Amino acid sequence: MSKDIILTDKGTHFCGVFRAMNSPCEILLEAPNENLASQWLKFAVTEVWRIEQKFSRYLLDNYLYQINHSDGKPFYVDVETAKLLDFAEHCYRMSEGLFDVSSGILRKVWCFDGSDHIPDQVSIAPLLPRIGWHKISWHNPRIILPMGMEIDLGGVAKEYAADRVALLLQSVAPKYGCLVNLGGDIALGGVRCNDDCWRIGIESPDGRETEELSLSAGGLATSGDVHRYLLKDGKRYSHILDPRTGWPIEQVPRSVTVMANSCTEAGLLATLSLLCGREAENFLDQQDVRYWCLR
Amino acid sequence: MQLTRKKIRGSLGAAVCTLLAAPVVEGKLATDGQWTIDSAALLYVEGGGRVVAFEPVVKVSKVYDDSSRLDMQLTLDSLTGSSPNGASPTNRVQTFTRSSGSDQYVAQVGEIPLDNSFRDQRSSLNIHWEEPWSRLSRLSLGGHFSDEFDFQSVGVQTGLSHDFNQRNTTLSASIGIEADRIFPDGGVPEAFSVMKVATGDDDDDDDDDDDDKKDDPKFKGDDDGIKNNRQSSAYKTVYELLLGFTQVLNRKMLIQVNYLMSESTGYHTDPFKVLSRVDATSGETLLLENGGYLYEKRPEERLKQSLFSLLKYHVASHSVMDTSYRYLRDDWGVRSHTMVMQYNWQMGDNQVVSPSFRYYVQSAADFYHHSLLANERIPDFASSDVRLAAFNATTLGVKYTLPLGVGVMTTRLSWYQQKGESFPADAVGIQKELELFPDLDALIVQLGYRFSW
Amino acid sequence: MRKILIISVTSIVLSACSNMGVKPWQRDLLAQPAMQLDADAMSTAFDEHIYFSKEASSGGRGLGGGGCGCN
DSSP, X not given: OOOOOEEEEOSSSEEEEEEETTEEEEEEEOOSSHHXXXXXXXXXXXXXXXXXXXXXXXXXXXHHHHHHTSTTSEEEOXXXXXXXXXXXXXXXXXXXXXXXXXXXXXXXXXXXXXXXXXXXXXXXXXXXXXXXXXXXXXXXXXXXXXXXXXXXXXXXXXXXXXXXXXXXXXXXXXXXXXXXXXXXXXXXEXXXXXXXXXXXXXXXXXXXXXXXEEESSEEEEEEEOSSSEEEETTEEEESOBOTTTSSBOSSOOSEEEEEESSHHHHHHHHHHHHHTGGGHHHXXXXXXXXXXXXX | OGGGGOOOHHHHHHHHHHHHOOSOOTTOOOOTTOEEEEEEXXXXXXXXXXXXXXXXXXXXXXXXXXXXXXXXXXXXXXXXXXXXXXXXXXXXXXXXXXXXSSOEEEEOTTOOOEETTOOEEEEEEEEEEEEEEETTEEEEEEEEEEEETTEEEEEEEEXXXXXXXXXXXXXXXXXXXXXXXXXXXXXXOOTTOBOOOOOOSSOSSOHHHHHHHHHOGGGOSOHHHHHTTOBSOEEEEEEEEEEEEEEEEETTEEEEEEEEEEEEEEOOSOTTOEEEEEOTTTOOBOOGGGTOEEEOBOOSEEEEEEEEEEEEEEEETTEEXXXXXXXXXXXXXXXXXXXXXXXXXXXXXXXXEEEEEEEEEEOOOTTBOSOEETTSOOOSSBBOOGGGSOEEEEEEEEEEEEEETTEEEEEEEEEEEEEEOSSOXXXXXXXXXXXXXXXXXXEEEEEEEEEEO | OHHHHHHHHHHHHHHHHTTSSOOGGGOTTTTSGGGSTTTTHHXXXXXXXXXXXXXXXXXXXXXXXXXXXXX
8 A cells, every 4th residue: 555645735725645444535634834734644644544554454463453363362452442342332232233343254255346246145154153242242441252253343443533533633733624534434623714614525426416515524424335246137235234144235325425523423324324225314314414325 | 124213313422422532632621520620819909998809719510421510619708998888978077987886987078988897708609500401401400608797698599491403592491599688787777767976885875775675586686786776687588580592593603692580579778878968058968966877778679670692703713702781670770781792812822812891881770869958858768879870880801811731720800990970960069069979990800720630 | 461472482483593503513613612601600700799799780691699798
């Protein structure tokens, strides 16, 4: 992954472009001069990479790997991970088991590359006993993962990183506003000078419709299967898997974008709405948030 | 699908807050579970050797996990100096008797008489509790107890507020009850009784009378009271109702409108204040021994109503403009307008400079008289208390807030000025050459420090 | 009659106000300390006490509450 950060001066703000979490990312920030902008940007991007490094499920021997290979023995996590696990547990309960960070092992049989390779029940069934947050013993700060189980924080890490970086920028540069965009998951931090707003364009996947938003605070997150799906016999299988059955949820919207008070909240609502399948819109209506849903 | 029927945003939002709780975000002091200690002291100095007050205060607050809140405040108040006793200046030296009956004080020729026995120490305790009553409403309870040399007060209050329209609108109602006891040194003077010449020592009165009076409950109390034929204490009760309406107008502005009604019953008279009786032709005040000074009398009831409105406007990054206006009217004839403007100007590094301006104007109470004509019938009620006269007052102030160490320091400097009718149209004789209203000038200094623990 | 008027005025005002205001995610500025109704309660309390003892008016922002013999 490229470790370049490209900084440009856009007049009213600075823009830093970089790559993280397998997506194109950018941070827009206000700063009095290029020097400070560069300093702050580096600080922010370092933090994104740190979170990515710590919780990536693709790296061997990182922090997450150690937790997932603790062989059923108690593992004492740090404060940050404890907070994420508390949050994961909360979401598990709130979603009545649909949002489950222990369901990551299903990726061993499901590979959403647009092909028609659908696994059969025989390959899925053995994984089911190894899924279920209720099987994990989590008592802050101690986690005991039964052998064969894994936790995957991919469902919250990107949004969490966006919010966290926005907050950090707010604390080092309190008089300026920033916008952190990690592959479409956006967190706004601070307050812009002259109380300006950030203008964000939301585009439908086919590029035909766009809507412009003026935001000053909060977060935006998008979830969808536009690029990750399987197609067989005319039936589209989304990558949103039901952890209880191991099979994709039916009638999932192609794309959901949610706006909320933080990127994490928006991201979770988007994910939960996808887990509701055909009821996605009803769910979001109930939550009193602004959303864009494409089927 | 049960998930679609649940509203989870509230608990989700809270969970996210816990997740993202970062250590220090600028200027944030009290976080859940911490005690906040707010200590401050005020020094109030009036020009011309008048009142000097020193008031140290300590307030301790805590916000609980469910957003309940407890506030406890201890106030000490120390007053010295002199204060107008209600009498008018005249063209001779005036002698007055202190409330104890045995001492006296003097006002020079043409000077507004000031009673310099004005000395008091007050301590009071206030407790306030607030808690969420439901998701959108809050309940509050409070009480106070205050104690000084000649006055005690106890009160309770309770209130309920409810949010509407996605918390953009809040309606609230509160009621309060207060009971006061006034027990001045020397007892409560009878209304419109004449100020007597100072006795000096206690060999004047008939001792036989004292024995009878000792058994009369009205005269229980100090010996001076019995001697002067006075009640030792008087009481007053105050009932209040406050209705409030707050509305967020837009991202930067909110308004509040409050209606306050206050009904107070009992003893409202100031036991230390007198009215001068002046000759109808010359305007000279009669001598003390000729009934020159009468103790004042105010009605036993007072109904006040006021409408208060406030606008807060977020002007620019963290700078806020605060303007308010209050109109008050009561059944004593007082009408007042109060206008306050304060601009909180955020400078760098969380320092704030807040200049403020207050303009106040009030009309006189119906029974306010700067003095009484000797040949006129004494009215039902009369008072020369400056605070019931017509006047306007201006306050100019500036406050400076600065984060210091683990907390925040605040300093404030204000100048308060009162100007009234020095030469009223109904002045008689020599009164026309004297300034009858004791204009006031006061300097106020406040220093405070707030921190969490 | 007056009660009906008050209730109907209140409900008219409430429904009129239902269109005013901000969405929950737009409360960033309103959340700042200086925008709170009880911002600097200590200074307000000091002021109210001074004005209570020097003028005929009191209260408005909150309950009048004398609690002191200075008037």
